[in-house]
Amino acid sequence: MNDLPNRARSISSLRDFLELLEDSGQAITWSDPVMPEPGVRNIAVAASRDANGAPAIVFDNITGYPGKRLAVGVHGSWDNIALLLGRPKGTTIRELFFEIAGRWGDQEAQISVVPEAQAPVHECRIEQDINLYDVLPVYRINEYDGGFYIGKASVASRDPLDPDNFGKQNVGIYRLQIQGPDSFTLMTIPSHDMGRQIMAAEREGVPLKIAVMLGNHPGLAVFAATPIGYEESEYSYASAMMGAPMRLTKSGNGIDILADSEIVIEAELQLGERELEGPFGEFPGSYSGVRKAPIFKVTAVSHRRDPIFENIYIGRGWTEHDTLIGLHTSAPIYAQLRESFPEVTAVNALYQHGLTGIISVKNRMAGFAKTVALRALSTPHGVMYLKNLIMVDADVDPFDLNQVMWALSTRTRADDIIVLPNMPAVPIDPSAVIPGKGHRLIIDATSYLPPDPVGEAHLVTPPTGDEIDALSKRIREMQLGALS
Amino acid sequence: MTTTVCGRCKSSGAVTDHQGRQDGAVVWTILRCPTCNFSWRDSEPARAIDPAARSADFAVDAGDLQRYPKILQQ
Numbered sequence: 001m002n003d004l005p006n007r008a009r010s011i012s013s014l015r016d017f018l019e020l021l022e023d024s025g026q027a028i029t030w031s032d033p034v035m036p037e038p039g040v041r042n043i044a045v046a047a048s049r050d051a052n053g054a055p056a057i058v059f060d061n062i063t064g065y066p067g068k069r070l071a072v073g074v075h076g077s078w079d080n081i082a083l084l085l086g087r088p089k090g091t092t093i094r095e096l097f098f099e100i101a102g103r104w105g106d107q108e109a110q111i112s113v114v115p116e117a118q119a120p121v122h123e124c125r126i127e128q129d130i131n132l133y134d135v136l137p138v139y140r141i142n143e144y145d146g147g148f149y150i151g152k153a154s155v156a157s158r159d160p161l162d163p164d165n166f167g168k169q170n171v172g173i174y175r176l177q178i179q180g181p182d183s184f185t186l187m188t189i190p191s192h193d194m195g196r197q198i199m200a201a202e203r204e205g206v207p208l209k210i211a212v213m214l215g216n217h218p219g220l221a222v223f224a225a226t227p228i229g230y231e232e233s234e235y236s237y238a239s240a241m242m243g244a245p246m247r248l249t250k251s252g253n254g255i256d257i258l259a260d261s262e263i264v265i266e267a268e269l270q271l272g273e274r275e276l277e278g279p280f281g282e283f284p285g286s287y288s289g290v291r292k293a294p295i296f297k298v299t300a301v302s303h304r305r306d307p308i309f310e311n312i313y314i315g316r317g318w319t320e321h322d323t324l325i326g327l328h329t330s331a332p333i334y335a336q337l338r339e340s341f342p343e344v345t346a347v348n349a350l351y352q353h354g355l356t357g358i359i360s361v362k363n364r365m366a367g368f369a370k371t372v373a374l375r376a377l378s379t380p381h382g383v384m385y386l387k388n389l390i391m392v393d394a395d396v397d398p399f400d401l402n403q404v405m406w407a408l409s410t411r412t413r414a415d416d417i418i419v420l421p422n423m424p425a426v427p428i429d430p431s432a433v434i435p436g437k438g439h440r441l442i443i444d445a446t447s448y449l450p451p452d453p454v455g456e457a458h459l460v461t462p463p464t465g466d467e468i469d470a471l472s473k474r475i476r477e478m479q480l481g482a483l484s
Numbered sequence: 485m486t487t488t489v490c491g492r493c494k495s496s497g498a499v500t501d502h503q504g505r506q507d508g509a510v511v512w513t514i515l516r517c518p519t520c521n522f523s524w525r526d527s528e529p530a531r532a533i534d535p536a537a538r539s540a541d542f543a544v545d546a547g548d549l550q551r552y553p554k555i556l557q558q
Contacts, residue, residue, distance in 0.1 A: 036512075037528045064504020064511045064527075133502035133514055140525075143532045144542040146492075147523035148514075179521060181501055190556060199556050274554050276521040279542065290544060292554040 008086035009244040013120070013260035014310060017084065017218045018056060018071065024089060026080050027056040035063050036139035044072045044313035044320075051318045053079050053089070058308065065137035069308045074218060076313075076320035081327065084218050090476070093327075093399040097346060101331045103243065109236035110245040114259035119249035121261045126301040127252075131181040135263065135301055136214075136309045138178060142281030146290065149280060150176040150212070152312040154220055155186070155194060156255050157210040160201040169256060170194060171224045171234035176212065177277050177293075184267070185277040185293040198294050201269055208269040210296065211251040215262025215310040219244070222328055252300045262310065263303040267296035284352050285316030286430035317352060326350035329381060333357070336379045341372050348398035354385040355429060358398035361391060366449040370418060373442040377423075384426045388441045395464065407445040418442040490517035491524060491533040493546040520544040 011017050021027035034040060040059065047054040054077040059070040075081060082091040085099050116122055126135070138148035153176050159168035170193035176184045188195040201208035213220075223238040235256065239246040249259040253266045274292035282288050314321040326349070333354070334347040341361070348358040361372050369391035376382045376389060392398055392407040418441070425438035432438050448454045488498040498515040501523070505511065512527035522544070530537040545551070 035527060037525060037532070064506055066506060131502060140528065140532065143529070144539070146521065147516075177521075178523065180499075180516060188556070195556055199558060202556075203558055276544070276549070276552060287542075290552045292552055294556060 004083065004088060005086035008084060009242065011084070011218065011242075011244065012247055013217060014071070014074065014215045014262055014308060015260075017074065018058065018308075020083055021056050021074075021080060024079075024083055025055070026053075026077070026083060026089070027058065030057050030059045031061050033061050033063055034059060036065070036137070038143070040070065040072070040139045041141065041143070041313065045315075047073050047076060048313055048319050051077060051323060053077050056080060059137070062137050062139075067306075068137040069306065070137045070139075071215070071308050071310045072313055073320050074310060075221060075324040077323060081222075081323055084222070090473075093348075093350075094346065094397055097327055097330060097334075097348075097399065100241070100327050101334050103241050104331055104335050107240040107243050109233075109239040111235060111239060112245050112247050114247050114249045116249050119247075119259040120304050121249065121257065121259055121264050122302045123305050124303050124307075125252075126303075127299075130298050130301060132178050132184070132265070132298065132301075133181060135303065135307075136178075138309075138311075141311070141313060142287070142315050144287060145177075145280050146276070146278045147177045147179070150178070150184070150214065150311065151314055152214070152221065152310055154213045154216050154224055154258075155210055156213060156251075156257055157194065157197055157208065158255055160197055160206045160208045161204060166256070167233050169233060169235075170197060171220070173221065173224065175280055177280070179275055179295060182298040183275075183295055184265075184298070185275050185295050187277055187280070187288075187291075187293050198269060202271050205271065207271075209253045209255065209299075210267050210269070211253065211255040211257045212265040212267065213257055213261045213263075214265070215308050216258050217242075217246065217260065220246075220258065221324060252302065261304075262307040263301065265298055266300045266302075267298045270295050270297055281315040282428055283314055283317075283319075283321050284355065284428055284430050286428075288428065322350060322352075325353060329354050329385075330357075333376060333379050333381055333386075337372065337376060340375055343368070343394070344372060345394040346398050347376075349381070349386070350399075353426075354381055355426070356388040356390070357382075357386045358390045358392060358404055360394050360396055360398045361446065362394035363446050363449055366452045367444075369444050369446040370442060373418075373444075377420075377440060384424055386440070387425065387429065387438065388443070390443045391446050393446045404445075408443070411445040411447055412443060416444055418444075487526075488515065489535065490520060490522050490546075491535050491538050492522040492542065493517060493520040493544040494535050495519035495546045519546050520549070 056074045079089040156171045219242040220238045223241045224234040247259040248256045251257045275295045277293035278290045279287035312320045330347045330349040337344040343362040345360040373389045396403045420440040423440045427435040502514040503510045516523045524533045
């Protein structure tokens with residue numbers, strides 16, 4: 001375990017990662033009998049309470065699914081994310097943030113191609129009498145979901161109007177509701193890559209084939225979950241960010257897929273058809289509405305021997321969804337802000353996909369933090385998501401909520417906040433009066449500079465930096481040592 | 485006995501999609517309502533699948549399916 005970075009780079013599959021997690025005490029097997037509902041949900045929610053240290057849980061004794069395996073919580077804690085990034089358990093969120101931010105745009109993609117006949121994902125193949133319920137140990141994720149959902153699927157597709165273009169292949173995470181043994185609906189919006197492709201296929205009357213990958217290289221879910229440029233391959237991007245190769249092969253319907261995934265469902269869009277979908281307990285902790293969504297017909301399923309169905313608990317936070325996408329939501333905002341304002345020292349957009357963000361900035365002049373906040377609202381993610389922004393000084397760690405609360409308590413003047421009315425907003429925000437539109441809040445909790453009235457109080461400056469970080473770790477190790 | 489009445493829209497005629505077995509015996513059945521697409525397992529708690537126990541907030545009006553918006557319109 002002394003070579004965590006190399007071990008992380010050698011991961012090529014969910015199985016590799018589960019082995020690493022198990023070796024580190026970060027994966028457990030749940031072998032007691034458990035009912036699909038409400039048993040699986042209850043255990044997943046209980047694990048989510050420990051955002052720092054929760055293990056992945058592999059179920060292998062779900063009633064009615066003999067011999068089938070289900071994994072939840074694979075990305076469900078910061079310790080699991082740390083191990084994925086080649087860092088030890090106990091690495092702080094701030095350190096993980098800089099680990100990801102430091103990889104941004106720095107590395108080369110390494111893509112290798114595995115012949116289909118040698119790809120583990122094709123070990124078993126189902127082309128007739130397809131029954132998703134027979135392959136996947138599904139369960140109702142939240143109790144009023146409209147059906148059985150696949151919540152952690154990476155969906156790969158080619159641009160229906162430019163099918164030979166590798167860069168225009170899309171890989172994204174979309175929620176899928178099973179609609180009978182060989183059909184599912186897919187929820188997306190027009191601005192997402194999949195939404196664009198569905199609308200293009202229907203407009204031109206051309207087929208749209210997709211491959212739904214389940215139980216994937218754990219880096220793909222982290223780095224394919226946040227939108228990148230339409231013509232940038234998510235595989236290349238995930239490979240570059242992991243600093244490791246991605247092994248690709250072809251699905252039976254001709255799409256590039258990960259060679260080592262557990263399960264791949266091949267399907268085709270039913271042009272122009274819509275079926276009732278939802279509700280689904282979504283990341284803000286509220287249910288989506290019922291809508292008519294595009295439906296796909298399954299044409300084949302490939303899977304490894306004894307496949308592991310990987311799913312996620314998502315709902316009212318804290319959940320695996322928050323640890324899965326939080327850092328990679330924060331890092332692009334940081335990088336984009338730094339292009340204009342190098343005074344920005346860290347960005348925390350962990351909360352509900354950035355509905356609340358906390359930005360650390362060194363004030364260049366009085367009021368400067370507000371300027372930075374307005375720039376944040378115009379970043380690609382900020383346009384829809386950054387609803388509440390808390391601006392703190394550069395010496396406040398935005399990932400340490402005790403420090404953020406200190407800043408709010410002592411730096412905020414209540415007449416010095418900004419409300420921007422009637423801005424665009426993510427429609428799924430349950431506080432919306434009109435879904436898709438809402439107010440933005442900027443709280444400037446940075447210190448004052450002339451010509452602001454500064455006041456007479458002088459701040460305490462406790463010791464910080466590497467020496468204190470090292471002492472803190474030593475204290476923790478001594479504490480753990482006292483137990484052993 | 486498994487009911488074929490949908491817990492969400494109260495329509496009848498649900499179809500059986502799958503049965504889970506344990507040691508050869510059926511331990512639960514997954515049903516699907518062709519009217520509102522609600523899917524359920526007959527072993528779930530009553531508050532999720534029994535129309536008498538289920539919250540009205542999550543009911544679907546089988547007589548007014550037009551009210552549900554269609555996504556991705558050209």
